[in-house]
Each structure stands twice: as C-alpha cells, then as structure tokens.
Amino acid sequence: MFKKLVGIEPLELISSANKKLESFTETLILHEDQPSSAAEIVKRIGDADGVLLSHRSNLGRDILEQCPNIKYIGMCCSLYSPESANVDILYANSKGIIVKGVRDYGDEGVVEYVISELVRCLHGIGHKSDGSIRKPWSTIPREITGLKVGIVGLGKSGGMIADALRFLGAEISYFARSEKEAATAKGYRFLPLKQLLSENEVIICCLNKNTILLHEEEFEHLGNRKILFNTGLSPAWDAAPFEKWYKGDNAVYCDTLGALGNASILKHPNVNCLQVSTGRTQQAFVRLSEKVLANITNYFKKQ
Template sequence: MKRFKKIVAIEPVSMVPSAEKRLHDYADEVEMYGDIPADADEIVRRIGDADAVLLSYTSTMTKEVIARCGNVRYIGMCCSLYSPESANVDIMYAGEHGITVTGIRDYGDEGVVEYAVSELVRCMHGFGGKAWFGEPSEMTGLKVGIVGLGKSGGMIADAMHFFGADIAYFARSEKADAGAKGYRFMPLGDLLERSDVVFCCLNKNTVLLHEAEFARLGQHKILFNTGLSPAWDEDAFARWIDGDNICFCDTEGALGGRRFLYHPNVRCMCVSTGRTQQAFVRLSNKVLDNIENYLNEA
C-alpha cells in the first residue's frame, strides 16, 4: 500500500485517539490542528505542502483554496457528504484537477433516532409540561409522516413503527422494502394533511415545505426537523409556528438561526444529537477506510 507524504487535519475532525494514531500508518508525517482556521489564508497556510487534507464541516475548501494548494491529491471529509452541491468542499473543481474527495455517511443516526423518540414521548405524555393531546398518549395508532426515507428517516420510521405508529412517507421514489413493512408511500401534501407528527429527514439545503405545504399540514401538529438545515421556507414557517403547533430541532442550524430559538412553540436543544461517543468511533473507522481504499487503488 502506498503512503502519503503528509496528512494535515486543518481543524478538529472528531476522530478517536486510537484512530488518530493509525493515521501514521498512512503517511510519513501527520499534523493535527485543534482549532478552526480563521479564514482561507489560514487554511492554505496549514495545508502547506501536504498531499492529503482532512476537515470536518466547520471549514470550507473553495476552488480558490484548492488552487493554492498544489500538492493536494486527496481531501477526506470527516463529516457527512450527501451531494457535491451541499458539500463544504468544491468537489467538482477538485475532480477536474485530479483530486479525490471522500466523505462519510450514516455514522450519527442512532443518536438522532433516540432524540426523536425521547422528545416525542415527553411531548405526548406531558413529561415536564402539558400532554400534547390533552391527556397522556402512547404512539399506538399515531399517524406519523416521514419526509425523506433515507438512512435516518428509515430508522426513525422503524422506531415509530415498533411503538405502534401508523407510518406513511414521501420520498423521491417508492421503496419496496418500506412497502413490505406496511409503510405507505404518499404525495407530500396528502402526507402532511393526514399526519399528527411529521419528521423531515432531508439532505442539507433541501427545502420542501412552503406556504402551500404548511397550509396542508394545518394546525395542532408536531414537526421535527432532523436535517442539518431547515426543510422549510422561513417566512412560511414563521406564520405556521405562530399557530397551535410545535417544532423540535436539535441544532440551531436545523432551525435556521436564532430568529426562532426562543419562540414558545419551538424546542431546540442546540446540541447535535448524533455526536455521541459511539458515533465518533463509527466516523473514525469510515474515515480510515476511505484513506486506505484510496491508497490501495492509487
């Protein structure tokens, strides 16, 4: 297996210590930074003559940055990579210049599912407040709608189904395995209208809920957003959340900023619920696997 001359992690990448040590198996030199670079010039300075770069989601490698780092031939994203358009690395430019970019997925979903179950149970039973339906309620028979049936959406659907909820979903296409479980594929508007609880589990920067969708969703509804960015048009959401509704998000980014952070109908944890010790182990292993696969094929 070939080796890199130098790997630089330009910011904290959430790898466990044992995995950081293993990076030395893949390079003659490894340099790890423990803070976030202030600007593009600092990113370029940190990369220097390195031929491999690691970064998380808090820094951005634009084409201008990549162009200034002539030795780089591998960029490892230690965070979720859903699509080139939503990535914090200019993947298209990198590819045009012979630079491989890898990312990871499905490392923090378990924590998100536990968060969703925990908050919904508290809401419906009235733990710490008023029960949503007026008296303590189970999930048995609850009409749950999943918008986006990817890995995390599928896991949330399975968890809700385990507790007896009636599951329907909207996705780009109908899923045979979901149908085998009894989950119903529905148009988005119909799904919103029939659901008591809606989970938006979409890729970053994917917006599906506009004025017409919130009108179909209606009142006295529970809305979860488990994505990295809002699944809604901000103004339409502002009008809907002022009604008899409640919205749960784990991070400020999923909510869309501080505008709604202290709204009485919003419950935002301001914590990434997928960032657990187990998730960091999964993240580390996937990052190392990507590096090893690249070097074996180089």
C-alpha cells in the same frame, strides 16, 4: 503513503484513529483549533498531498487553487451530494483530487432524540422553551401507539426513525423521490407530499442539507395542531411560511440551531431546540473514525 497529511481543524476522531493516521503518511499534522480564515487554511495545508477536515470549514475553489499538491481530501463528516458538501467536489475532481466523505455514523443518536422528544411532548414531560411546564399534547397523556407519522425523506436515518416508531405502534407513511419496495413490504404507505402533510399528526423531515420542500402551499396543507421535526442539517422550509405556521397551535422540534435556522425564535413556547447535535455520541465518534480510516485504506489500494 502521503508525504504530508494535514488535519486543518479538530476532527472528532478517537485517539486510536489519530495514531493509525501516522501509518498513512511520512508527516502528520493535526491542528486542534479552528482556522480563522481562508488564508489560514491555505497556510495550514501548505504543500500537503492529503487533507482532512470536518464540517466546520469550507474548501472552495479559491483555496484549492492555491494548494496544487493536494491529491486526497478526507471529509470527516457526512457527504450526501456535491451540492450540499463543504468541499468544492466538482472542481476538486476536475483536478484529479479524490474526495471521500462518510455517511450514517450518527443516525442512532438522532433516532433516540426523536423518540425522546416525541414521548415528552405526548406525555407532557418537562418544560417548554419559555420555561413554562409542558402539558400533554392531547390534554391527557398519549402513547405513540396509533399515532399517524409522516416521514419526509426515507433515507438511512428516516428509515431508522420509521422503524423505531413502527415498533412503538405508530402508523407510518412517507414521501421520497420514489416509492421504496422495502418500505412498502413493511407496510409503510407512500404518499404525495401534500397528502402526507394533511393526513399525519406528526411530520419528520429527514432531508439532505440545503434541501427545502416545505413552502407556503405545503404549510397550508400541513395545517394546524401538528408536530414537526427536522433532523437535517439545515431548515427544510422557507422562513416566511414557517414563521407563520409555528406561531399557531403547533410544535416544532430541532436538535441543532442549523436545523432550526433562526436563533431569534428559540424562546418561543412552540419551538424546541436543544442546540446540540444529537448524532454526536461516543459510539458515533467510533463509527466516524472507522469510516475515515477505511476511506484512506481504500484510496491507497486503488493507487
């Protein structure tokens, strides 16, 4: 049991999960507002041996050095790699601090977002960012049937998007670190990145945070009259060649501003950004809560 467990910011856990947290600690403190500075985070942690946080705050070495009692850090958000995390995991581990995050709790909402926006684009439903009426992508409405779609990053969410689009009749190819046997069994083609960009009309980037694969040469292979989705937490591209590309006869779709990377282009007619995380659904909060609690339970089982 923790002596003191502190949630340093709003955690987006369901109420029953917050109640369950009480059983893991002698003292539970859950802050409902965002800390204004690193000094405020240190103050909130104090002598706590357990800390919970979301993706909004950073626990760097400078903070961890001032909080020597921490034994466990629970990230109530996605953790894919130490490099992309908002916690200095390598330093924490060097001090014997266990850091646990979660994965795959908001993917279903992202899949629905991609399908929804792609259908609206192909059929010409709704309005563009500049307020003009959207016209069908190919003059007359089209189905997803027969659409050539390339997935960049075939992890959990990329795989789910691929499966959903295949169900609707799309032809799927993908680029990943290596060819995936399960994807090949489904009939998905593994292609080098530049070939993938050239051969597909729709490209969907499903990459880890701070992973950039689309540089100037990649945009040259992508070419014109293409639809580009980014479902990651940060841009999958270099800013300069992307700016040149989206101003062509193309369309780009991101749910969050973090994925788009530039608020100044929100009004461009080729840019479509909801400025809302489509993975933040009612069901996602339940899955998040269950995984956060499971991480703490497993931590104590190993003590």
